[in-house]
Amino acid sequence: MAVTKLEYKGKVLDLTQPKIMGIVNVTPDSFYEGSRFTTVDSALQHAKDMVLAGASIVDVGGESTRPGSEPVSEEEELGRVVPVVQAIAENTDAWISVDTSSPAVMRASLEAGASMINDVRALRRPGAMEVAAEYGCPVCIQHMLGDDPKTMQKNTVYDDLLGEISSFLYERIHNCINAGIKRENIVIDPGFGFGKNLEQNYRLLGQLDRLRSFALPLLVGMSRKSMIGDLLKVNTENRLAGTIAANLFAVEKGADILRVHDVREMAEALKVYMYAIKYSKQKIKK
Ligand code: 7PJ
Numbered sequence: 001m002a003v004t005k006l007e008y009k010g011k012v013l014d015l016t017q018p019k020i021m022g023i024v025n026v027t028p029d030s031f032y033e034g035s036r037f038t039t040v041d042s043a044l045q046h047a048k049d050m051v052l053a054g055a056s057i058v059d060v061g062g063e064s065t066r067p068g069s070e071p072v073s074e075e076e077e078l079g080r081v082v083p084v085v086q087a088i089a090e091n092t093d094a095w096i097s098v099d100t101s102s103p104a105v106m107r108a109s110l111e112a113g114a115s116m117i118n119d120v121r122a123l124r125r126p127g128a129m130e131v132a133a134e135y136g137c138p139v140c141i142q143h144m145l146g147d148d149p150k151t152m153q154k155n156t157v158y159d160d161l162l163g164e165i166s167s168f169l170y171e172r173i174h175n176c177i178n179a180g181i182k183r184e185n186i187v188i189d190p191g192f193g194f195g196k197n198l199e200q201n202y203r204l205l206g207q208l209d210r211l212r213s214f215a216l217p218l219l220v221g222m223s224r225k226s227m228i229g230d231l232l233k234v235n236t237e238n239r240l241a242g243t244i245a246a247n248l249f250a251v252e253k254g255a256d257i258l259r260v261h262d263v264r265e266m267a268e269a270l271k272v273y274m275y276a277i278k279y280s281k282q283k284i285k286k
Pocket residue numbers: 031065066099118119120140142189191192219220221222223225259
């Protein structure tokens with residue numbers, strides 16, 4: 001059966017309409033300056049603003065996974081993420097996801113009020129699947145070529161891009177279910193920019209509907225990434241229009257959750273798009 005909602009601790013996220021996940025980076029080195037927050041107060045304010053602007057989920061991340069980035073220690077990541085998760089949980093009703101690969105950060109964040117784990121390494125670190133199974137929370141598992149953002153863009157060779165991404169996700173879903181994670185708690189993500197060159201990212205976007213066959217919620221993260229900037233030849237500040245176009249196309253192809261920096265603009269574009277879709281399905285009256 002197709003999964004059309006997420007549920008955790010009495011909170012329900014209806015996915016019969018596409019939803020927006022707003023990004024809060026509590027890192028000093030994420031690639032887009034506009035999404036970096038270094039104090040709990042500023043991160044909380046940004047989260048509140050995004051919720052008012054239409055975000056259903058707030059995604060908190062404490063380790064940059066931009067290509068070439070250095071890992072941070074677990075202590076550092078815990079210190080950045082947990083106070084922000086706690087502040088957002090205490091002051092909003094939003095779903096909070098935590099963008100981490102560390103089982104310790106997952107556990108501490110869930111204890112502090114997070115409702116979802118978002119792992120670009122698809123719960124491959126030892127102990128990660130077990131934390132998700134123990135808490136019974138939704139998880140987003142993402143495809144990445146290899147497991148290291150430092151080297152993932154070095155040699156992006158595939159025989160069959162969509163086939164290999166699907167096989168990877170299939171194997172990860174299988175492992176998660178074996179570890180005790182419920183199928184209805186799994187969200188999949190093909191990982192735009194994670195070991196894919198420009199052409200591969202657009203091939204993936206163009207054929208995104210192939211991932212519908214999993215019948216699981218589909219999350220996409222393209223916001224201000226180099227697939228937009230390299231095509232338009234613009235810096236990170238000037239990638240909003242391209243980001244919105246790519247995300248609306250992804251919705252047409254079946255995306256359920258759009259992970260973006262610019263929630264207000266994305267929510268407005270999505271509202272207009274969905275309104276037109278609604279009328280395109282009505283019978284034409286004279
Ligand atoms: C993604 C993410 C993505 C999911 C990042 C950036 C790099 N999580 N975390 N999907 N990207 N699920 O925002 O450019 O694409 S960090």
